[in-house]
Amino acid sequence: MLNPIHLRTLQECVRTGSFAEAGRTLGYTASAVSQQMALLERAVGAPLFERSARSTRSTTLATRLAERSRDALGALDALEREVHAMVSGDEGSLRLAGFATANARILPSVLAAVIARRPSAELQLDEGEPDEVLDGVLDGVLDAAVVFEYDLDPRKWPSDLRADDVLAEPLRLALPASHRLADSPEVALEELAEESWICTRKDTAGARSLVRLAAASGFVPRITFRSNDYSVIRDLVARGLGVAVLPGLAPSGGGVRLARIAGRQPYRRVRTLYRKQNTNPLLPIALDCLTRAGSELAVLWKSDFEHPPRGSRERASGSGPGPAAPAPPARENGTEHDAVHTDRGMTSDENEPASGRIEAERS
Numbered sequence: 001m002l003n004p005i006h007l008r009t010l011q012e013c014v015r016t017g018s019f020a021e022a023g024r025t026l027g028y029t030a031s032a033v034s035q036q037m038a039l040l041e042r043a044v045g046a047p048l049f050e051r052s053a054r055s056t057r058s059t060t061l062a063t064r065l066a067e068r069s070r071d072a073l074g075a076l077d078a079l080e081r082e083v084h085a086m087v088s089g090d091e092g093s094l095r096l097a098g099f100a101t102a103n104a105r106i107l108p109s110v111l112a113a114v115i116a117r118r119p120s121a122e123l124q125l126d127e128g129e130p131d132e133v134l135d136g137v138l139d140g141v142l143d144a145a146v147v148f149e150y151d152l153d154p155r156k157w158p159s160d161l162r163a164d165d166v167l168a169e170p171l172r173l174a175l176p177a178s179h180r181l182a183d184s185p186e187v188a189l190e191e192l193a194e195e196s197w198i199c200t201r202k203d204t205a206g207a208r209s210l211v212r213l214a215a216a217s218g219f220v221p222r223i224t225f226r227s228n229d230y231s232v233i234r235d236l237v238a239r240g241l242g243v244a245v246l247p248g249l250a251p252s253g254g255g256v257r258l259a260r261i262a263g264r265q266p267y268r269r270v271r272t273l274y275r276k277q278n279t280n281p282l283l284p285i286a287l288d289c290l291t292r293a294g295s296e297l298a299v300l301w302k303s304d305f306e307h308p309p310r311g312s313r314e315r316a317s318g319s320g321p322g323p324a325a326p327a328p329p330a331r332e333n334g335t336e337h338d339a340v341h342t343d344r345g346m347t348s349d350e351n352e353p354a355s356g357r358i359e360a361e362r363s
Helices: 004-016 019-026 030-044 060-088 100-105 107-117 130-139 205-216 230-238 282-306
Strands: 049-051 056-058 093-098 122-127 144-150 161-170 172-176 196-199 222-226 244-246 256-261 267-275
Touching: 004 019, 004 030, 004 056, 004 060, 019 030, 056 060, 093 100, 093 107, 093 130, 093 282, 100 107, 100 122, 107 122, 107 282, 130 144, 130 267, 144 205, 144 282, 161 282, 172 230, 196 205, 196 230, 196 244, 205 222, 205 244, 230 244, 230 256, 267 282
Parallel strands: 093 122, 093 144, 196 222
Antiparallel strands: 049 056, 144 267, 161 267, 172 244, 172 256
16 A cells, blocks of 8 residues: 555655755655655555666656645545544534423524534534433434433433533423412412413323422312423413413413412423543533533523512513522432433423314313
């Protein structure tokens, strides 16, 4: 096989017509150039120079080889630059996935921040519930996935995945603007025991969390409507058809008032899952951007809680007021995350099409 270093030296020898001059240009001694050309002639199987006591003249074969190798060496240079760019993260691709409200509220700013730092990177984003994207991370189809779990419906992730905390979303009561408790900053759940409730579909983490919250307050919620689209839930609440519990990332406003749940604050935890062995240089950049985005939302919620708009607690931005979520306790990945808890028959909390999502139930 022809050595590309020898071919570059050959090109300079042909151009300058001198081993000594080629050596000065390339930083070699004339002897080193002569040795390289001898090795190249051995690889080619024919002489490349006519040597005499006074001069060294290129043969027709040497001239032809120097010309033909120019494109090959140019392609090799381009490949080396491309590899360097991929290793440094300047180029390459990153494949992410997230659940619906994370894709709406967190991932757009994260993707924009990654592109700002690595303009030539290729980013891909998919959407799905935690159980829908988990296999993609495990199989390497996805570099990372943004997932959630509720405090009242905890789960464990595979031990060979890392789970970085991004955000703790406070759960808030969503009340119609005309509700008797709409102006209360904090509401005890038992005060809503006789209300109609709206929540996500059966066998979702959100629905199970509502049932457990209500049970702790001594009642079973009478659920009249279900939807996996939080925009639908918000609109149903706004029309006075019931009350609901919404995570911080869910859209609010539009005639809905949010109130803190009295007592211990429940949360939905947002985390990023990725393989411990993943060496994609773009992944640490994305993880840093996710952490920053989560911190900014936590500060926003804290600001809204401490300085609510005068005369109204309604927000149209969809962030919802509330205190900054405290960071979950640190835990070592691979100890608590040592098993897979999946239910392939589980109905997802989000990501359902808007039509046909409302399911009325008779009490």
